[in-house]
């Protein structure tokens with residue numbers, strides 16, 4: 001606890017196995033309240049599996065998860081009413097228009113209709129989706145899907161927002177829009193947790209970072225304590241132990257080979 005307040009996210013001994021594969025091997029994830037937190041790690045490190053368990057989408061084999069002091073798996077209704085999620089693969093209601101998607105989400109969340117309409121209008125405008133609001137989500141581009149997914153995740157003004165690879169496939173203009181919305185959101189004291197492979201972005205946005213490798217957290221804390229004078233990318237490569245080796249092999253590749 002920090003100053004008597006529970007962290008936004010705290011897991012203890014989080015564990016998940018798929019057959020022989022241990023995806024998450026006893027993770028103690030900590031995210032202080034009000035952080036802009038990055039969850040980074042190489043492919044297959046266990047980030048998506050961790051976020052899926054933390055957001056109540058995948059049942060852990062073992063471990064405890066608390067969001068703002070409430071157990072995700074012991075008090076799921078309470079927790080889910082206070083979090084927003086942009087999941088991996090963007091599972092959205094494809095046959096609704098962008099606007100209908102927001103209105104439907106608002107109704108599911110029990111927000112009065114006129115308030116939903118007001119918030120939907122604002123979100124569509126900020127996300128630059130007004131022209132596309134009546135188009136079916138199935139016809140949206142990747143970047144548009146990320147933006148409407150983020151709008152849907154923000155509509156009920158959650159305390160904590162979880163985003164799995166929110167910037168993947170997003171053009172720089174749309175990425176900038178997402179960043180501005182998220183910075184505004186954390187400036188008001190809310191918490192963002194997002195997974196990403198883009199170290200420059202994590203370095204620019206985050207004040208807190210958790211580094212995963214092979215199902216474990218290998219470093220976690222304020223970003224400066226992780227970087228320790230290096231770029232985040234250098235720190236990351238040192239932490240996950242993949243420096244060098246890239247030049248070996250592939251001797252056949254390139255025009256100088258026969």
Ligand SMILES: Nc1ncnc2c1ncn2[C@@H]1O[C@H](COP(=O)(O)OP(=O)(O)OP(=O)(O)O)[C@@H](O)[C@H]1O
Pocket residue numbers: 018021022023041042043044045046047048049050
């Ligand atoms: N449904 C599943 N069935 C079997 N194995 C799975 C399943 N989901 C994940 N895994 C395995 O668990 C490990 C962690 O996967 P996960 O998707 O959580 O990693 P990640 O860090 O999100 O990777 P990436 O950065 O590539 O998205 C991997 O070895 C993966 O193959």
